Amino acid sequence: MNQRITIDPITRLEGHGRIEIFLDDAGEVVSAYFQVPELRGFESFCVGRQAEEMPNITNRICGVCPEAHHIAAAKALDELFGAPCLPAAARIRELIYSAFFVTDHTTHFYCLGGPDFIVGPDAPKEERNILGVIRKVGLDAGKAVIACRARNHELIKKLGGRGVHLCGALPGGWSMAVTPEIAREAREIARQNIEFAQFSLETFHRIVLGNEAYRDLVLGDLYAHQTYSMGTVDAHNAPNFYDGTIRVVDPAGNEFVRYRPQEYLDHVAEHVEPWSYVKFPYLKNIGWKGFVDGPESGVYQATPLARLNVADRMATPRAQAEFERFFDAFGCRGNGPGGRNRPVHHRLATHWARLIELLSAAERMQELADHPELCDPEVRQAVSCRAGVGIGSVEAPRGTLTHHFTCDERGILTSVNLLVGTTNNNAPIGMSIAKAAKGLIHKGVVSDGILNRVEMAFRLYDPCCSCATHAIGTAPLEVTVRRSGDGTILDRISRGL
């Protein structure tokens, strides 16, 4: 059999994409996987350096989520130096982090995932982008997107000391206190962010849920997977992006485990497949059973949708109202174990969940900006090196992010391990692509609309391949079609690699 699949460049994904599709002799899809090229040598690059450099090294792993790496590394340093973060510094970190969540989720909805819905999955590919979105929802919406990014980036720059790759983190603290002027700006920016988040949710309800075809896609089975969900929650089981304990619920919504980020190795292990250098994290105490759904499989997701699934409530009022509306829409509200919501397993609902998080982050910004001691000058403390281990974790927009450092008595790093948001979702991304491909590709018959729906399966996870390279030509993508069983390559289509 000689199968040829032509796929358009994945233009709205961070880094390089590679899809492996396995066909049987009849040309039907058996399985499909998504891969990203691995960047080499990060650990050896870091070992031997001073630990306090890590916030400023890791934040350049990626041009998209530097704040997540910066803050996770800072939290690892707090533990490494035995210096719990000062309250004023923790507020600054979380204020920055909330502003970052607003910009990141805004970008994904309007530039990456949104075009599939707002413009439409069957629209010509040249229209499925942010310009198409602007044409559909109006120029004012586009201006609001640009303005939202600009004002939050400016605030991050003022609070974090530098644009894009901030540099304010210190062990146990932050470099600069907040001035009254910046506090006033933060309050105004938070107010505008709340308005913008509400507008975005209204747009989603009107254009996506108001369209029968899109609603069927979101609520349908093509993108549904019954896996465990993981996310960080506060003491009241509301999602917290900056700090808390990690909660995992099973596919029915029972709490499976709750643990401190420092205990992650007791709960998460990584499976290796011979066909990929990318590891597949799974729940250690369930075990790896392959790329399969259900409570017997250790596969979990760590996404905006997962964070809503593990939560009992939202921490802020407007987001709480949307949270209830969300679970109502899927018939899952309050009818899970012990009166909890049943988890939502329709993966395209991740886009909706992302907007609820956008609103939650905007409201949290307002709470922090209004804090009576936001300008408290006590943001730095004297620390000294000691041999030990530091583990810090945050919820990155794409999932739970863990930084794990060990250093000697001089503060020199002896080992580094990062478990990044996207890595958590490697197995579910592959499962979602496979399910979409199986449902849509038969006897090798494909069309742009069908392939875009396959792409939608991984775009909803917002995978970040941490690549800062820029190639002339096309977004690098490779599709390999293999015979199931022996893995013989039947065809390979690549562009830009």
Add this chain to the structure above:
Amino acid sequence: MVVIGLGSPFLTDDSVGPRIVRELAGEGYPGVRFVEAHAGGLLLLEELSGTRNAIIIDALLDESLPPGQVVVSGIQGASHNAACSHDCGLPEALDIGRAMGMPLPDNSDISLVAVVARDVTTFSEDLTPEVEAAVPRACTAVRSILARKNAGSPAEAP
């Protein structure tokens, strides 16, 4: 006038853009802003806003060219150069920005100076030898564009 060096300082040849900007920033061009940036797309747009002329310096992946070759071009045709694939490419970003009424340079006033890279996926602060050898040539290319744009000459050494 803004000169933007794009790339990660920790990914071998990808750091060539920021490296060249650091070399040139000390030469004292009046009225020229030198920026080290690590992301394209809409973030790059924010750096271009309010400027009339721009030079973007970046690593280039092109297997048909030898590592270390310096390529000078406009942005026409280089449709995915300086793309931040997390949002959009540079021409698309410029279209969006102009549609929003942002003050942006014309496409013809944006120059690209690219150095063909050999390795952009290994964590290292060192350039490969071919790209290291290309740094002076790339600096010369940027200087000649600055001269053509009447951006002034480097200030006299005191």
